[in-house]
Amino acid sequence: MGHHCCSKQKVKRGLWSPEEDEKLVRHITTHGHGCWSAVPKLAGLQRCGKSCRLRWINYLRPDLKRGSFTEQEERVIIDVHRILGNRWAQIAKHLPGRTDNEVKNFWNSCIKKKLIAQGLDPNTHNLLSSHKINGHSNGFASKTSHNHNRNTSVFSISTSHSNNDAYVDMKTPFHHTNSINPIPTSLYENSTITTATTAATTTTTTTTTTSEYQNPNFASNQNAHSLMEFGSRSSMEMATLPSYSLNPSGFGMFDESCMWGSGTTTGLEHFHEPTRHEMIMQVQHENQQQQQQREQEKAKFEGQNSTNMENLLIGNMSSNFDFEFVESALMPCGLYGNVSPMDDQLAWDC
């Protein structure tokens, strides 16, 4: 059965033969495709126009880049997917020479599995529930907990739990993060920072939702429980991650208001045990803000080519973002590399 556009014709389906490819290429290179529904007849093919279009776009187009995806391309896919979700055509626009079909297949066959293996939900880029924090001995959890609590106000952390080398107070809504993170380093060759965040400069511990790009899968169903799912990862797992980021999903990374030292407090002295009501209100408030921001950012993002994407991402860093400070002061603290629990206080002090 052919498509409606060519239902009158007897069309072939399935894999294309080299002869068919040749006919299609010859026709399009000499005449252009014009109206696709007319192509099969003009090219002498027993195919439906839609099939010809697909074959050309996904396989025969001369500008296609063949071969496996590079690590950089993979990072871009993950990053953009986190923002846009399964919008393969949009994602593919950021990867010259790659098609939406190719990106989609690569995602389903490879990236998805990698993320799952790292304990990340490929749809939300959040930690899977099976990877909730269950112990407190890992540095990743402690590091992220520190860096998150500064902009999540009523939720706070404590490092005073003596039984654990780095205790995480799970009241913190860990999903609360700062936009694109990580950004592939290769996209930012002129920048001295290897992991970028937006530099929303919150100066107090009151709730401040920073810019955040999230895909629809992540957006709407957050609740107090799921917010806690961002959690631990063993240092061994962390060691396997690319150096550009602690968390390839980009979620739950840093609170720059703490890291960049723009605030007047360390956060640690602002311990406040939230009431249940406060927690609920907090979560609702954040969800609302995030939803609005996601919509705005998504609108901005759509239609951007890769160059504009870089500009957009960089543009979201505030002007007082101190790259040199970040690189010189934080890199040694392990904030951009593998993290050990021992780095915790040191990083904070930075």
Added chain:
DNA sequence: AAGCATTACAACCGCGTCCCG
């Protein structure tokens, strides 16, 4: 070596959107 399972990728299908008469 054979059979089965898994993987990777090409291709199809259906639906939504756009455009034009």
Added chain:
DNA sequence: CCGGGACGCGGTTGTAATGCT
């Protein structure tokens, strides 16, 4: 405004290649 054709997109299926027992 409406209807139909063309196109684009995302989900799904089919199939060849590869790996494993």
